[in-house]
Amino acid sequence: MGSTECTEREHVIEVTDLRRVYGGGFEAVRGISFHVKRGEIFALLGTNGAGKTSTVELLEGLAPPASGRVRVLGHDPYTERDMVRPRTGVMLQEGGFPAELTVTETLRMWAGCVSGAGPVEEALALVGLQGRATVRVKQLSGGERRRLDLALALLGRPDVLFLDEPTTGLDVEGRRDTWELVRSLRDAGTTVLLTTHYLEEAEALADRLAILHAGRIAALGTPAEVTAAQPSRISFRLPEGYALGDLPPLPELGVCGHETRADEIRLHTRQLQRTATELLLWARRAGVELRELDVRSASLEEAFLGIARESSAPSAPHDASTVAQRGAFAAARRGLFAAGGQNGEQDKERAA
Numbered sequence: 202m203g204s205t206e207c208t209e210r211e212h213v214i215e216v217t218d219l220r221r222v223y224g225g226g227f228e229a230v231r232g233i234s235f236h237v238k239r240g241e242i243f244a245l246l247g248t249n250g251a252g253k254t255s256t257v258e259l260l261e262g263l264a265p266p267a268s269g270r271v272r273v274l275g276h277d278p279y280t281e282r283d284m285v286r287p288r289t290g291v292m293l294q295e296g297g298f299p300a301e302l303t304v305t306e307t308l309r310m311w312a313g314c315v316s317g318a319g320p321v322e323e324a325l326a327l328v329g330l331q332g333r334a335t336v337r338v339k340q341l342s343g344g345e346r347r348r349l350d351l352a353l354a355l356l357g358r359p360d361v362l363f364l365d366e367p368t369t370g371l372d373v374e375g376r377r378d379t380w381e382l383v384r385s386l387r388d389a390g391t392t393v394l395l396t397t398h399y400l401e402e403a404e405a406l407a408d409r410l411a412i413l414h415a416g417r418i419a420a421l422g423t424p425a426e427v428t429a430a431q432p433s434r435i436s437f438r439l440p441e442g443y444a445l446g447d448l449p450p451l452p453e454l455g456v457c458g459h460e461t462r463a464d465e466i467r468l469h470t471r472q473l474q475r476t477a478t479e480l481l482l483w484a485r486r487a488g489v490e491l492r493e494l495d496v497r498s499a500s501l502e503e504a505f506l507g508i509a510r511e512s513s514a515p516s517a518p519h520d521a522s523t524v525a526q527r528g529a530f531a532a533a534r535r536g537l538f539a540a541g542g543q544n545g546e547q548d549k550e551r552a553a
C-alpha cells in the first residue's frame with residue numbers, strides 16, 4: 202500500500218505548520234498543525250479574525266500556503282485540485298445564488314458543474330426543502346438559503362464536507378435538523394470540517410475541535426479534553442457574619458483561584474470532587490448554610506472565553522488596502538465556486 206493511500210485512510214485532512222500571509226505581509230495563519238480522521242466531525246472555533254476562513258480556504262485549495270503543508274484525501278488541494286475537488290463539498294458563508302432561479306433550477310445548474318452529482322430531489326430531501334422546490338431563490342428566508350447552500354454542497358455526495366458557519370440564520374428547529382443531518386453524514390463515513398461561532402453547536406457536534414486565536418491554535422482536542430484543561434467553579438454565599446477567611450486555607454481545599462463579590466464567593470479548582478467534598482464537610486462541621494450553592498465543570502464557552510482573554514494581544518492593524526483586498530478575495534471566492542470550482546489565474550494573484 203502506498204503512503205498516500207495510508208494517509209488518506211487515517212487522516213483525511215492533514216495540516217502541518219501551516220502559514221498564510223496576505224499581501225502587505227499580514228500573517229493571518231501562523232504555523233498551525235492538526236489532522237481530521239475519516240468519518241470525524243472537526244470544528245474550527247475562534248474569535249472574529251482568528252484565521253478560520255483563511256485556514257479553510259487553504260484546505261479548499263483556493264490559495265497556496267505561504268509555508269507548511271496541507272493534504273486533503275492524501276493530495277495537495279491547490280496543486281492537485283483535480284484529485285480533490287470532485288470529492289469535496291463546500292458550503293460557503295454566502296452562496297450568492299442568482300435570485301431569479303427557483304430552488305430546483307439552482308440545484309440543476311450546480312449539478313451540471315459537479316462531477317458525479319446525485320439526484321437533485323435527493324439533496325432537496327436531505328435538507329428538508331422539498332416543499333420549496335419551485336420557489337425563487339429571492340423569496341427564500343435566510344434560513345432556507347442556508348439549507349440550499351447545504352444542498353449544493355451535498356449534491357456531489359462528497360467524502361469531505363467543508364461547512365462555513367452552516368447554521369447561521371437558522372431557527373432552533375432548523376439548527377437541530379442540520380445537526381442531525383451532519384451527524385448522519387458522519388455516521389455514513391463523510392469527514393466534516395466546520396467553522397462555527399456557536400459553542401453549543403461545537404459541543405453538540407464536534408468529535409474534536411481547535412480553538413484558533415490570532416492565527417494560532419490555542420486549544421485542540423475533544424470538547425471534553427478542551428474543557429478539562431479549564432478549572433471548574435464552585436460559587437455560594439456565606440451567612441452574615443462569615444467571611445472567606447473562615448473557610449479552611451484554600452490550598453487545603455484544592456482551590457487554585459478565587460473571587461469575591463459582596464457576599465458571593467467563587468472558588469476555582471482543578472479537583473472539583475475534592476474541593477466540593479472538603480467544603481461541604483467544613484460547612485457541616487461549622488453548621489453553616491452555603492446559600493445559592495452552584496457547582497459546575499467548565500463549559501466549552503468558559504474555555505473559549507478564557508482563551509480569548511488570556512491571549513488578547515492586539516493583532517497587527519490593517520490598512521485600507523488590506524481591507525479592500527479582503528473584500529476582493531471574498532467576491533472572487535464566490536465567483537470561483539459559482540464558475541464550477543475551476544482553479545484560475547485569480548488564485549495565483551490573490552495568493553501572492
Ligand SMILES: Nc1ncnc2c1ncn2[C@@H]1O[C@H](COP(=O)(O)OP(=O)(O)OP(=O)(O)O)[C@@H](O)[C@H]1O
Nearest residue numbers: 223229248249250251252253254255523526527530
Ligand atoms: N484577503 C485578505 N487580505 C488581507 N487580510 C485578510 C484577508 N482576508 C482576511 N484577512 C485578515 O486575516 C485575519 C483572519 O481573517 P479570517 O477571515 O480568516 O478570520 P475568521 O476567523 O474567519 O474571522 P470571522 O469569524 O470574523 O469570520 C483577519 O485579521 C482578517 O482581517
